[in-house]
Amino acid sequence: MTLPDIGAVQLPQALDVIRAEVREFLQAERTAGRFVPHCDAWLSAADPAFSRRLGEQGWLGMTFPPEYGGTGAGALARFVVTEELLAAGAPVAGHWIADRQSGPSILRFGTEEQKQSYLPGIARGETWFAIGMSEPDSGSDLASVRTRATRAEGGWRVSGTKVWTSGAHHAHAMIALVRTDALDPTRRHAGLSQFIIDLDVPGIQITPIRLLSGAHHFNEVVLDDVFVPDGRVLGEIGDGWRQVTSELAWERSGPERFLSTYPLLAAAVDRLANAADSSASASVGTLVARIWTLRQMSISVASRLDAGQSPDIEAALVKDLGTLFEGTLTDAVRMLVRTEPDTESTDGLTRLLAESILQMPGFTLRGGTNEILRGVVARGLGVR
Numbered sequence: 001m002t003l004p005d006i007g008a009v010q011l012p013q014a015l016d017v018i019r020a021e022v023r024e025f026l027q028a029e030r031t032a033g034r035f036v037p038h039c040d041a042w043l044s045a046a047d048p049a050f051s052r053r054l055g056e057q058g059w060l061g062m063t064f065p066p067e068y069g070g071t072g073a074g075a076l077a078r079f080v081v082t083e084e085l086l087a088a089g090a091p092v093a094g095h096w097i098a099d100r101q102s103g104p105s106i107l108r109f110g111t112e113e114q115k116q117s118y119l120p121g122i123a124r125g126e127t128w129f130a131i132g133m134s135e136p137d138s139g140s141d142l143a144s145v146r147t148r149a150t151r152a153e154g155g156w157r158v159s160g161t162k163v164w165t166s167g168a169h170h171a172h173a174m175i176a177l178v179r180t181d182a183l184d185p186t187r188r189h190a191g192l193s194q195f196i197i198d199l200d201v202p203g204i205q206i207t208p209i210r211l212l213s214g215a216h217h218f219n220e221v222v223l224d225d226v227f228v229p230d231g232r233v234l235g236e237i238g239d240g241w242r243q244v245t246s247e248l249a250w251e252r253s254g255p256e257r258f259l260s261t262y263p264l265l266a267a268a269v270d271r272l273a274n275a276a277d278s279s280a281s282a283s284v285g286t287l288v289a290r291i292w293t294l295r296q297m298s299i300s301v302a303s304r305l306d307a308g309q310s311p312d313i314e315a316a317l318v319k320d321l322g323t324l325f326e327g328t329l330t331d332a333v334r335m336l337v338r339t340e341p342d343t344e345s346t347d348g349l350t351r352l353l354a355e356s357i358l359q360m361p362g363f364t365l366r367g368g369t370n371e372i373l374r375g376v377v378a379r380g381l382g383v384r
């Protein structure tokens with residue numbers, strides 16, 4: 001059995017300066033009334049002006065080199081910035097996917113023209129992306145996608161349906177996984193390609209899929225004979241599976257996989273600080289210890305990504321343990337703080353609890369379900 005490599009990594013002390021700047025910025029934003037904290041803010045709370053202000057600070061595109069509008073500060077610096085934003089429950093959903101994974105994918109696989117066209121806008125917080133992987137009958141078994149691209153003069157014609165597409169209603173582009181060759185049952189991962197599809201071109205219909213609460217953050221995206229020029233093929237035709245799986249370590253290992261409900265914990269600790277019942281301390285201590293461990297794991301993965309490695313197993317572990325924890329935290333706070341969850345409440349804790357409960361079912365599904373992740377881990381350890 002090959003054990004996963006999750007070595008202890010210390011964040012460089014130099015990053016304390018960035019952390020202090022981000023905290024000061026967030027405090028000023030809060031004081032000016034520019035945002036209130038939300039749980040699951042990285043998927044549910046989008047604010048174009050806030051994204052632009054982050055871009056102005058140089059806190060987007062931190063993994064892009066300066067020639068593409070980034071700062072080149074690297075994945076560990078980005079880790080510090082993003083964990084502060086998540087802990088504060090700041091409205092980062094608009095740019096999140098572009099900054100975390102679409103931009104890095106374009107940087108890795110894209111043409112020079114694609115890099116020039118998209119990366120500076122992402123770094124400014126103005127160009128937002130969606131992930132077009134899942135389809136009505138293809139989620140865990142992603143290789144079964146049926147969205148089909150056929151050759152046309154100067155490009156491809158794409159038809160099919162993507163589903164659960166987070167943020168597609170406000171994104172400018174989507175990286176879609178499509179079938180460019182007929183399915184060969186003996187080589188199911190062959191014949192797939194990735195296309196960058198601008199979402200304002202003819203033939204695209206984006207329809208909200210609402211949560212039980214009525215909230216809207218994901219969508220169905222129907223592509224009806226959409227023309228995608230050759231210049232918008234990402235990487236190589238037929239190499240889509242390798243490319244899409246290399247994105248997943250970025251998608252699965254970040255602090256958003258264990259901090260989605262952190263603002264709830266922070267609000268609960270504020271409320272409980274003056275409580276007479278000291279038994280809450282033990283519960284809070286347990287939760288904080290778990291966050292600390294998950295954080296160390298996530299930093300370790302970030303440092304390996306920074307070094308150009310592909311820590312897929314370790315990323316799957318972070319997501320499995322982290323997303324389970326996000327739910328555990330919600331349940332624990334529900335037991336510690338006697339309040340009736342209400343999304344409309346003016347009491348922050350009551351509202352954050354309601355948001356966490358409503359989003360909780362999705363934590364272990366999005367980005368690959370925990371059952372699938374355990375399969376990845378088992379295979380990686382050589383026990384499957």
Ligand SMILES: Cc1cc2nc3c(=O)[nH]c(=O)nc-3n(C[C@H](O)[C@H](O)[C@H](O)COP(=O)(O)OP(=O)(O)OC[C@H]3O[C@@H](n4cnc5c(N)ncnc54)[C@H](O)[C@@H]3O)c2cc1C
Pocket residue numbers: 130131132133134135136137138139140141163164165166167218361362363365366367368369370371372375
């Ligand atoms: C909040 C949220 C946001 C999302 N955003 C996006 C997005 O932006 N873009 C995008 O492309 N997708 C997105 N998704 C979709 C997500 O990636 C899929 O829901 C997920 O991959 C599971 O696919 P499915 O829903 O088709 O379930 P299925 O694959 O049908 O799985 C159903 C159940 O069967 C289990 N199962 C399936 N196969 C196996 C197996 N081999 N072994 C053991 N158990 C198995 C699964 O674990 C699950 O419990 C989002 C989902 C959520 C909840």
